[in-house]
Amino acid sequence: TETSNARTRVSTSFRPIRCGPSQTRQKTSAPQNFPSYESLRQMYDPEVPEYFNFARDVLDAWEAKEKSGEKVQSTALWWVNEAGRQIKWSFEELGFHSRRLANVLSGECQLQRGDRVLLILPRIPEWWLVNVACLRTGTIVIPGTSQLTERDILHRLQVSKAKCVITDDSVAPMLDSVAPECSFLKSKLLVSGKKREGWRDFGELLRNHSCSHECVNTRSDEAMTIFFTSGTTGSPKMTQHSHCSFGIGLTVNGRYWLDLTEKDVLWNTSDTGWAKSAWSSVFAPWIQGACVFVNHMPRFDTSTVLKTLSSYPITTFCTAPTAYRMLVQEDISRYTFSNLQHCLCAGEPINPEVMEKWKQMTGLDIYEGYGQTETVLIAGTFKGMKIKPGSFGKPSPAYDVQLVDDLGNIVPQGKEGNIAIRVKPHKPFSLFTKYTDDAQRTADCYKGDFYLTGDKGVMDEEGYLWFVGRADDVILSAGYRIGPFEVENALIEHDAVAESAVVSSPDPLRGEVVKAFVVLTAEYKTRNKDELRAEIQKHVKKVTAPYKYPRKIEFVDHLPKTVSGKIRRVELRNKEWGKS
Template sequence: MPNMVDYEKTYREFRHQVPEYFNFARDTFDVWAQDPNKLAMLWVDDFGNERRFTFKQFSELSKQTANFFNSLGVKQGDRILVILPRLPEWWVIYLAAIRAGIIFIPGTTQLTSKDIKYRVETAETVMVITDEDNAAKVEEIKGELPVLKHLVIVGKREGWLSLNEEIAKFSPEYEAANTKSDDPAIIFFTSGTTGYPKMAVHTHASYPIGHYITGKYWLDLTPDDLHWNMSDTGWAKAAWSSFFGPWICGAAIFVHHSVGKFDAKKTLELLAKYPITTFCGPPTAYRVFVLEDLKKYKFPHLRHCVAAGEPLNPEVIKVWKEATGLTIRDGYGQTETCVLVANFPCFEVKPGSMGKPAPGYYVSIIDDEGNELPPGKEGNIAIKVKPERPVGLFKEYWKNPDKTAEVFRGDWYLTGDRAIKDEDGYFWFVGRADDVILAAGYRIGPFEVESALVEHPAVAEAAVVASPDEIRGEIVKAFVVLAPGYSPSEELVKELQEHVKKVTAPYKYPREIEFIDALPKTVSGKIRRVELREREWAKKLGKKK
């Protein structure tokens, strides 16, 4: 039986309790650590190595690490940038930073030297912790960053402090900083589908406590679960489903550290081999899974699957269900929030729908003047922030009051996404506000067209954008990555166009289709439609849109 059995009742009655002071490491994690044998992590790599960590081990390692940070003069309120792959040290550092009141900034290993410089300068970061594969990027720009005082490495390198050697010198006793609920704890650089990344600040209580909903109700976790979230450590999704969500519920996390590119077969083999009970993958991974022969795999322990990052196409949900018996339950949220809308385990999924609002949030569809819209009308996805600000919502874009003011309008926080709510209260994603196509007076959301394309066996992935047109203003253009065994041709273009006309309203079909090897994506795996759109407008008109 799922943790949530009656959605309407839970949504109506649920209230978060937020104390005046809260420190996740002390007040949640260390409570689970009282059981010395309780598993917190099962870690594996590509070479057959396995490591197990208990809550108690992580608690002690994080206390040693907090002592090490303080010995360098890194103190409460200071910022540290952590660029690490899925190594256990990433979790130790995260816990240690929270414990010490140091502001943790995760960064993906795909960051360039320029990206790192931007983050260190804008966040005034005093320390960078990374691995040997990424250290050279930091060394390249270190001389231009007087604010950056300390270089720490997982491994060994000249001119760097070795994290594991250093923390071994310190005591596993540490009194956690008595952090106020509203003190900043984490800064996420938004994935930047448009423009430069912004610094979204989350606080010590609101964000971890907000993820109680993520862990308990959407991921449906219990203390007996082993949860695998595929997210890169640099993305906020790692905080959702590899850190706060599972550990609030006392669940153990499964971590696969891989040095190569994403390997669908390897991932499915691990899912079959280990006693993983719950799984969270990005839509891009599921889209590749369903191209495999899923009948070859058995997942005897798996009971619950979710996806997040961008909407999952109905066809993918259907194929996965036929092969595994499990429904992928989409969840929607942002770097700035916890889970906002989701398909919770206690109600029926309408394939392609985002689901219903998460307990603790009043989510609605509003027009540009802030008025709530009736079912069936497309509008802006917004969260009510007055009279009471919801738990889990970010505090502000740090050092950027103009951007903060842009997204808070009247009683609402605007997500920048557009959707429709149906008569049953389910939300249906249309697209980023900037992604909606205006063709001959019609408004066309890219997601519906992409979903139709992905239903065709020739299509592995698709991205749909506006392309300028003299007569219609804009037309629908699709960029398509073909599935193995298919080749580009004029015949296939026509076939895909006819297919879309049958699956969705005929006026939505892509009047142009371009076949490409790979879609441009953010470091967190979201399709960068903006890049495709700007390329298209520059090519045709010599200007950006």
């Protein structure tokens, strides 16, 4: 397999392709060094072969280039932990270990093509090995966060019918508690140096198996992975992706949004249980031949993040908006990020004030991206584009994104509508296949010619998209439509507000009004609550349209969240409306 300068073709022999107009270009924010947005859309023209497997057609291709001496950077995975331990694997070493594990899955575990594997591990190298080994064997990996409760695990096992689970000591006791209710579960592998009754030792099995393995010839549309949604608006759904939807579809993330080349080192802080980890910790960077950097970091710690960015040659950094908000509260002047060139965020909208502070402190812009578990990048701000704080950019080359009404009709620019992806006459291959075993919820996602994301937004006259809120989060008060995110943005600019969630609350006069649940910062916890409530309301009236201010404010110690850290507004809203 050889490298080609044609950056937008994916043929039956997938070719690792360099990103950017020039292999030797320097990454800067200067627009003249990057293709125009219109050019990016024209350049994106993928072909999907009948058969495709990411491990064989991409990873093994980079391994071959590495062995031939053509590969610019040989590090595929670079892992560090808080004790200073490091593991660096080349693509050849990644291939060696993953082929061994593939033999374990098909041999010792007797897994067949299409069987499901529940994977619950923190940010350790074994997580990446399992992902690649499942690709090689045609088994379907189901990642889960280590923050899952016993109830969560039982639900995931019972609805997925996973035949194998791979986890560590922290989760194994919960698995043992629910395993008697899961007769279909046949194999349990423990990533630990300790022995546990009923579990096979992952490391021991790996050491005792051959590194010779022939990759399964999977069809492009064959099921590859299942991610459970975060459950912000209901019970988690099993979102199924094919080998091509992520394996080829995430080219748009790696090449255009992350702007990666073979020389880059990407650090994405996403938890291993969520689709963003597949986006930016597996497929997108390795499509481009970049190095995936990982810090074990059991809990997000600003000091660890800043030290890591200043100590390692990380060129590209992607994290959540909440993380940036925490980082800009630190004294960043003590650190030097000499290698850092590109900063990105995704997962939720970012506050413009945070973007400005980060730019002042580091000299670097934050490029926002928007997508879902069900998709690849839906929209983003790409290098060379004007950044509009508060907007998450323009539609990605992968999709025809429109704003539509509830009947699927396109609405005019400037008018609020449902953020939607055109699926007719041809459904994009990079869209999820279905919600597994849930035909009704799958069908409910489509209206007319479009897939509805469930998010509300506005497209301005330049084609930029602005987030309003989840479709069922929008508040209708006295004829006004109010998005919770804008109110939350205003709230968080007040020094007293550590965190907030805004929902609708019933009102006899206005039908419903804005209510804010507010977690106070430590120095304001002892203040008079009535005075503080009035002060916060006055502040919101100043920074946003007065009709949007929260007429009700309840101070709380914490907000209900999903295991991925997203606020469960549905729980708060149901409480307000007497549905819980």
